[in-house]
Amino acid sequence: MSVAEINTALYNRRRRRNIRAMAWSLAATAFGLGWLVLILGVLFWEGLSGLSLSVFTEMTPPPGADGGLLNPIVGSLVMTFLAVLIGTPIGILAGTYMAEYGRYDRLTHVVRFINDILLSAPSIVIGLFIYEVMVAPMGHFSGWAGAVALAVIVIPVVVRTTEDMLTLVPNALREAASALGLPRSIIILRISYRAARAGMITGVLLAIARISGETAPLLFTALNNQFWSLNLNAPMPSLPVVIFQFALSPYKDWQKLAWTGALIITLSVLILSIIARVLAARSSRSS
Amino acid sequence: MPLEETKAVTDVALQGGQLTVSEPVSRQKLLARMRFGDNAFRLTTRTAAIVVLLILGGVMVSLFLGSLPTLKSFGFSFLYEQRWNPVTEKFGALAPIYGTIVTSLIAMLIAVPVGLLIAVFLTELCPVWLRRPIGIAIELLAGIPSIIYGIWGLFIFAPFLQGTLQPFLISLFGNIPVLSSLFEGPPYGIGMLTAGLILAIMVLPFITSISRDVFEAVPPVLKEAAYGMGCTTWEVFRYVVLPYARVGVIGGVMLGLGRALGETMAVTFVIGNAHKVSSSLLAPGTTISATIANEFTEAVGDLYTSSLITLGLILFVITFIVLACARLMLARIDRRGGK
Numbered sequence: 001m002s003v004a005e006i007n008t009a010l011y012n013r014r015r016r017r018n019i020r021a022m023a024w025s026l027a028a029t030a031f032g033l034g035w036l037v038l039i040l041g042v043l044f045w046e047g048l049s050g051l052s053l054s055v056f057t058e059m060t061p062p063p064g065a066d067g068g069l070l071n072p073i074v075g076s077l078v079m080t081f082l083a084v085l086i087g088t089p090i091g092i093l094a095g096t097y098m099a100e101y102g103r104y105d106r107l108t109h110v111v112r113f114i115n116d117i118l119l120s121a122p123s124i125v126i127g128l129f130i131y132e133v134m135v136a137p138m139g140h141f142s143g144w145a146g147a148v149a150l151a152v153i154v155i156p157v158v159v160r161t162t163e164d165m166l167t168l169v170p171n172a173l174r175e176a177a178s179a180l181g182l183p184r185s186i187i188i189l190r191i192s193y194r195a196a197r198a199g200m201i202t203g204v205l206l207a208i209a210r211i212s213g214e215t216a217p218l219l220f221t222a223l224n225n226q227f228w229s230l231n232l233n234a235p236m237p238s239l240p241v242v243i244f245q246f247a248l249s250p251y252k253d254w255q256k257l258a259w260t261g262a263l264i265i266t267l268s269v270l271i272l273s274i275i276a277r278v279l280a281a282r283s284s285r286s287s
Numbered sequence: 288m289p290l291e292e293t294k295a296v297t298d299v300a301l302q303g304g305q306l307t308v309s310e311p312v313s314r315q316k317l318l319a320r321m322r323f324g325d326n327a328f329r330l331t332t333r334t335a336a337i338v339v340l341l342i343l344g345g346v347m348v349s350l351f352l353g354s355l356p357t358l359k360s361f362g363f364s365f366l367y368e369q370r371w372n373p374v375t376e377k378f379g380a381l382a383p384i385y386g387t388i389v390t391s392l393i394a395m396l397i398a399v400p401v402g403l404l405i406a407v408f409l410t411e412l413c414p415v416w417l418r419r420p421i422g423i424a425i426e427l428l429a430g431i432p433s434i435i436y437g438i439w440g441l442f443i444f445a446p447f448l449q450g451t452l453q454p455f456l457i458s459l460f461g462n463i464p465v466l467s468s469l470f471e472g473p474p475y476g477i478g479m480l481t482a483g484l485i486l487a488i489m490v491l492p493f494i495t496s497i498s499r500d501v502f503e504a505v506p507p508v509l510k511e512a513a514y515g516m517g518c519t520t521w522e523v524f525r526y527v528v529l530p531y532a533r534v535g536v537i538g539g540v541m542l543g544l545g546r547a548l549g550e551t552m553a554v555t556f557v558i559g560n561a562h563k564v565s566s567s568l569l570a571p572g573t574t575i576s577a578t579i580a581n582e583f584t585e586a587v588g589d590l591y592t593s594s595l596i597t598l599g600l601i602l603f604v605i606t607f608i609v610l611a612c613a614r615l616m617l618a619r620i621d622r623r624g625g626k
Contacts, residue, residue, distance in 0.1 A: 014519055014522070015519065017519070017521060018519035018520055018521040018522070021407075021520075021521035021524075022408075022411075022412055022520060022521065024404055025404040025405070025407045025408040025411075025412060026408060026412065027404075028400075028401045028402075028404035028405045028408065029404070029405045029408045029409075029413075029421065031401060032401065032402075032405050032425055032428070032491055032492075032495070033421070033424055033425070035428065035488045035491075036424055036425075036427060036428050039428075039431065039435065039436070039439050042439060042443050043435065043439070046442075089335075090335050090338055090339075091335075092335075093331055093332045093334075093335030093336075094332065094335035094336040094338065094339050096332045096335075097329075097332035097333050097335060097336040098336060100332070101329055101332060101333070102333070102336075107333075107336060107337075108336070110340065111336045111337075111339050111340060113611075113614060114339060114340055114343050115339050116610070116614050117343070117607060117610045117611060117614065118339070118342065118343060120542060120545050120546060120549075120606075120610055121346075121549065121603070121606060121607075121610070122548070122549025122550070122551065122576060122602055122603070122606055123549070123551065124549070124551045124576045124579055124580060124599065124602075125346060125350070125549070125599050125602060125603045125606075126346070128349075128350060128353070128579065128583075128595075128596055128599040129345065129346045129349050129350065131583075132349040132350070132352070132353050132596070133345065133349055152342060155338075155339065155342065156339070159339060183321040183322070183324065183325045184325050184328075184329070185324050185325045185327075185328035185329070186321075186324075188328070189328075209430065212432070213431075213432020213433065213434060213435070214432070215432075215433070215434045215551070215552045216433075216551040216552055216576070216580060219580055219583065219584065220583045220584050223584065240432065240434050240552075243434055243438065244434060244437075244552065244555075247437070247438045247441065247442075247556070248441075248556070255442075258438060259438070262434070262435050262438050265432055265434070265435070266431060266432065266435055269430055269431070269432060270427065270430065270431075273427070273430045277423065
């Protein structure tokens with residue numbers, strides 16, 4: 001065999017191997033996208049048929065009766081709103097400290113590390129934590145406990161995006177403001193926040209998307225409630241927990257409502273994250 | 288001009304098209320007010336940063352206090368005992384720990400190669416205009432709430448596996464000595480294999496998006512040099528990109544593992560909630576998070592509740608270690624990239 005033949009053989013082998021590897025990567029991508037299509041497809045198929053106006057206007061039914069998901073939808077909205085109300089200021093302030101005051105501090109490094117861990121910590125552990133510090137001492141499950149549990153999940157998301165977005169604000173802006181004699185707090189409130197606003201709103205939207213599907217931390221903080229309730233000191237229904245309960249029940253009409261609820265949650269989460277993405281893309285283009 | 292002559296300052300500003308002039312304020316007073324506001328704001332933000340630390344500390348301390356009764360009654364035997372008997376109040380965490388590790392392992396075995404291959408596709412093969420849409424689609428998988436995976440797994444995926452993959456695996460490995468014990472028993476549909484497969488789909492996007500980011504951070508000059516020598520795309524990836532990005536990829540994998548270990552709702556639906564350690568992957572089992580989710584609200588008695596909280600503590604410690612390793616590795620990549 002001549003050198004040229006060996007080289008051709010080697011070349012062909014390498015080329016075949018390359019084609020094989022690339023085919024695998026194409027297959028893997030199709031595999032990943034396939035799941036997305038399958039899950040969303042089934043969700044629409046099962047959920048759309050149950051979607052009607054009565055879902056939004058009627059209470060959760062007893063087995064065998066008609067009904068809707070009004071009380072869990074309202075419960076979810078109330079607890080999500082409170083969680084954002086509690087979590088966002090803490091998150092934004094902490095992120096502000098990390099990006100503006102103590103960018104090179106030891107404290108900032110530690111907080112960033114701990115925050116990243118909280119960001120992916122199992123949410124069921126957060127539920128246990130709130131059970132221990134709120135539900136057990138108060139002696140009863142409550143909407144407040146659910147809201148605080150969700151707030152604990154909101155905080156790390158907001159801290160992370162706030163810090164990232166404030167770090168992106170050009171220092172020249174701060175220096176120009178400083179040269180005018182503005183105090184630091186005014187610079188942050190009037191200059192930095194304004195420049196980073198779109199990114200910070202994105203963070204809050206992502207946090208809402210994250211908590212609107214959370215079930216585990218609500219199971220033993222807000223518990224559940226079959227009836228209309230806006231009393232935050234009593235157990236409060238939420239969409240994810242009702243889906244959990246209804247899906248595992250043996251009743252067909254409960255299971256159908258669970259699918260409809262699942263579709264509602266997924267649609268709202270997807271819409272929220274698409275808005276957040278568009279906002280983020282727009283702000284990164286302008287800066 | 289000496290300073291004393293400018294004792295008073297006046298705020299002149301355009302507001303709504305009108306020139307407004309404020310009352311003269313003492314310069315001293317104004318500066319004091321600004322300094323006070325500044326310090327107050329600085330202190331507030333610092334407190335908020337410390338609150339983040341306090342939350343983590345609070346989780347640790349409250350879980351530890353909650354698990355004291357269990358540790359007192361069972362000691363270390365809690366970790367390796369398989370019994371779980373609410374009636375006689377004898378508890379051991381072996382079955383949930385085993386289930387957590389097995390399901391996460393199955394998930395990682397599938398998600399790591401597939402996730403890496405998708406990242407290869409996105410960085411090397413995919414036309415530029417398609418990169419963003421496919422990247423976003425994969426990330427949408429991460430955005431779907433876990434309860435959706437659960438309900439889908441229970442009603443669609445588990446029956447499907449029961450009818451197709453599981454009988455196939457049983458007949459395929461039935462006569463091979465060691466492997467047959469992995470696929471023993473009837474195909475229930477639900478079980479550890481199903482939970483592991485669903486976890487794989489859930490952690491896939493995390494591994495893909497982090498791998499893609501670290502692959503893109505590889506200096507183009509390195510890749511171009513390899514291509515210039517006549518390397519194929521696969522060879523460039525295998526011998527240049529992957530070694531360079533190794534630490535970041537491991538970090539991403541650990542992050543995915545952290546997710547898989549702590550995932551609750553999707554697993555709770557399909558795991559079967561059986562407190563026993565069985566060698567067969569098709570058998571129902573339980574994980575730490577599924578046990579807590581299923582039993583916590585129904586737990587009566589201090590010892591039962593405390594045992595479940597101890598499970599939570601174990602889960603938290605495991606995920607803390609895994610996530611801390613992941614973050615340290617990813618931080619190393621960031622530092623190198625910043626240079």
